[in-house]
Each structure stands twice: as C-alpha cells, then as structure tokens.
Amino acid sequence: MVDGPPESYSTQRYLAAKRTVDDRALNRRVFQDATAFLSDRDPPARVVEVAAGIGVMLERLLDRDALPDDVEYTMLDIDPASIATAEQRLPRHARSLGYTVETHDDPRPDGSFRGSAPSFALTLSRSDRRVEVRAGTADAFPFAAATDRTWDLLVAAAFLDIVPGSDQLATLFELVPDGGYYAPIVFDGATRFVPAVDRPFDRRLERRWHAGMRAGDDPNDPRAGSRVPVWVERAGGVVDSLGGSSWAVRPDGSDSDYPAEEAYFLFHVLRFVERSLVDDPQLDEERVREWVTDRRKRVGEADLRYVAHNLDVFGRVDTR
Numbered sequence: 001m002v003d004g005p006p007e008s009y010s011t012q013r014y015l016a017a018k019r020t021v022d023d024r025a026l027n028r029r030v031f032q033d034a035t036a037f038l039s040d041r042d043p044p045a046r047v048v049e050v051a052a053g054i055g056v057m058l059e060r061l062l063d064r065d066a067l068p069d070d071v072e073y074t075m076l077d078i079d080p081a082s083i084a085t086a087e088q089r090l091p092r093h094a095r096s097l098g099y100t101v102e103t104h105d106d107p108r109p110d111g112s113f114r115g116s117a118p119s120f121a122l123t124l125s126r127s128d129r130r131v132e133v134r135a136g137t138a139d140a141f142p143f144a145a146a147t148d149r150t151w152d153l154l155v156a157a158a159f160l161d162i163v164p165g166s167d168q169l170a171t172l173f174e175l176v177p178d179g180g181y182y183a184p185i186v187f188d189g190a191t192r193f194v195p196a197v198d199r200p201f202d203r204r205l206e207r208r209w210h211a212g213m214r215a216g217d218d219p220n221d222p223r224a225g226s227r228v229p230v231w232v233e234r235a236g237g238v239v240d241s242l243g244g245s246s247w248a249v250r251p252d253g254s255d256s257d258y259p260a261e262e263a264y265f266l267f268h269v270l271r272f273v274e275r276s277l278v279d280d281p282q283l284d285e286e287r288v289r290e291w292v293t294d295r296r297k298r299v300g301e302a303d304l305r306y307v308a309h310n311l312d313v314f315g316r317v318d319t320r
C-alpha cells in the first residue's frame with residue numbers, strides 16, 4: 001500500500017527518491033563511454049561534479065564499480081542543505097561497500113567553496129580503489145570562473161535544462177579544458193501522466209507546464225535535450241555519444257505500491273506541476289486543483305504511471 005501524500009516536502013527527499021528512477025533511466029552506452037574516457041586518463045582521474053545535489057552520482061559510480069582506482073572527486077551544489085545531506089549519506093554508503101572512510105577537517109576542501117557554508121573532505125579507501133572527495137556549497141558559474149584547478153571529467157546530471165544555453169556550457173567547460181563532460185538526464189519535452197483524466201485537458205496542461213518552464217524567473221528549457229549538441233559545439237566541445245534516458249515510473253510487480261521511494265517522487269512532481277499551474281491565466285484554477293487531487297489519489301492507489309523524456313550526452317572538450 002502507498003502511504004498518502006506526505007505532510008511536508010523536501011528537495012533532499014525528492015533527490016533521494018529520484019535516484020532509483022534515474023538508475024533505470026540512465027543510458028548505458030553513454031554512461032560506459034563517459035566512464036571509459038575517465039579510465040583512460042592519467043591517474044589520479046579528476047572528476048568535478050556541478051549541481052551534485054545530495055551526491056547520488058558518486059554513490060552510483062561506487063555501486064557500479066565504474067571509477068578508476070585512483071580518483072579525485074570534487075562535487076558542489078548551490079544548496080547548502082544538499083551538501084549537508086551528502087555529508088551524512090556518503091560515508092555510510094561507502095562503508096556499506098567495504099570502503100574505509102577518513103574525514104578531513106582542514107585544510108578547507110577548495111578555496112573556491114563559499115566560506116561558511118557546508119563543505120567536507122573525505123578519503124574513501126578499499127584494496128582496489130582510493131577516492132579523494134572534496135565537496136562544498138557553491139554556485140557552479142562563479143566557481144568555474146574563480147577556481148584555478150582543472151579536471152578530466154565534468155559531470156552535470158539533471159542540470160543543463162535548468163541552466164540552458166551555450167554560454168553557460170562554455171563557462172562550465174572551463175573546468176575541463178582538454179577533458180570530457182557527462183551530462184545525463186537533460187529534459188527533452190514530453191511528459192505523460194497515465195491514465196489521462198480528460199485527454200484534451202491533460203494535453204493542454206502538459207503544454208502549459210512546458211511553457212511555464214520558459215517563463216521569466218524560471219529559465220528551464222523544456223527542449224534542452226535536443227539542443228545540447230548545438231550548445232556543445234558553440235562552447236568548444238564535441239558530442240561522442242547521445243542517447244535517451246526516459247523516466248518511467250509505475251507500480252512494481254505487486255501492483256499495490258511503487259518501487260523504493262518512487263511514490264514520494266510522484267507526489268513531489270505533482271507538487272511542481274500544481275505550483276507552476278494554479279496561477280496560469282490560461283487554465284482554470286479549479287480544474288487544475290481537481291486534476292492534481294485526482295492524480296494524488298491515483299498515486300495513493302498505485303494507479304498512476306508517469307513518463308518524461310530525457311537525453312544523456314557525453315563528449316570531449318577542447319577549449320585550450
């Protein structure tokens with residue numbers, strides 16, 4: 001049975017719930033190309049992950065044994081609460097995989113991280129691998145401009161649709177002047193909640209949801225996935241692999257619940273939709289509220305399926 005809608009919502013819980021959805025969705029070929037590229041670099045392989053959220057990509061790379069044996073992993077996010085959550089999760093996760101975890105207080109992880117905001121430094125060691133982790137709170141763009149370090153691979157997951165455009169990418173590419181980039185889960189313009197309540201209204205709602213992503217104070221690009229290759233080229237990179245990574249959330253085999261925390265994931269997505277559309281002058285507020293209420297009820301009954309299309313991209317950068 002699914003618990004009803006949560007009493008409160010949190011970004012960190014959403015990012016944790018999103019993990020299994022992304023695990024299924026990530027394009028395997030693009031993932032393999034990115035990790036093979038990293039393995040070919042001289043040790044230590046240096047990764048910088050921007051907009052890392054609560055650090056699930058590093059957890060996944062450890063789970064999948066996808067990292068080389070000597071790695072420096074720098075991760076940052078603009079949200080201090082997410083970096084604080086990563087600090088809680090990562091040592092526990094690494095220990096569960098047999099790593100020894102050593103924490104370092106000083107010196108500060110990276111001169112470019114914001115002074116007083118959460119940051120941490122860890123060494124994860126196992127007989128076959130050593131990962132030096134540096135994590136901190138930072139806006140990726142001033143960070144990229146300020147740091148004098150460079151890395152081999154830039155990771156930016158579920159981020160390029162939030163900060164769309166070739167100028168933004170060119171700034172991020174400064175982190176990896178002759179390296180590579182891996183940008184999975186870039187939204188690409190299709191969302192479906194199934195079954196539909198009323199098909200024409202559902203289609204309108206979907207169109208308004210995507211249109212709202214373009215609105216003034218919310219610069220998300222609902223077609224970012226398809227546009228990434230153009231931005232990459234303008235920013236001085238090439239696309240080596242590109243592939244679909246659709247989210248598909250549905251009840252698991254028992255049909256009475258969703259896998260892992262995916263019911264919460266759906267409630268959170270519905271909240272995004274509600275917040276974005278209740279004030280839309282082109283939609284009737286009452287109907288939007290009824291639509292969201294119906295969708296929530298169906299999640300509670302494990303009767304809602306959700307599909308959203310994304311693309312994953314990996315390639316090389318030559319901005320020297």
Ligand SMILES: C[S@@+](CC[C@H](N)C(=O)[O-])C[C@H]1O[C@@H](n2cnc3c(N)ncnc32)[C@H](O)[C@@H]1O
Binds near residue numbers: 018053077162
């Ligand atoms: C959709 S979440 C993805 C998080 C993580 N990559 C994942 O897939 O779980 C987007 C993340 O971008 C972060 N973010 C937004 N703007 C940012 C910026 N300018 N610099 C760094 N992080 C940013 C948010 O705090 C959030 O954690």
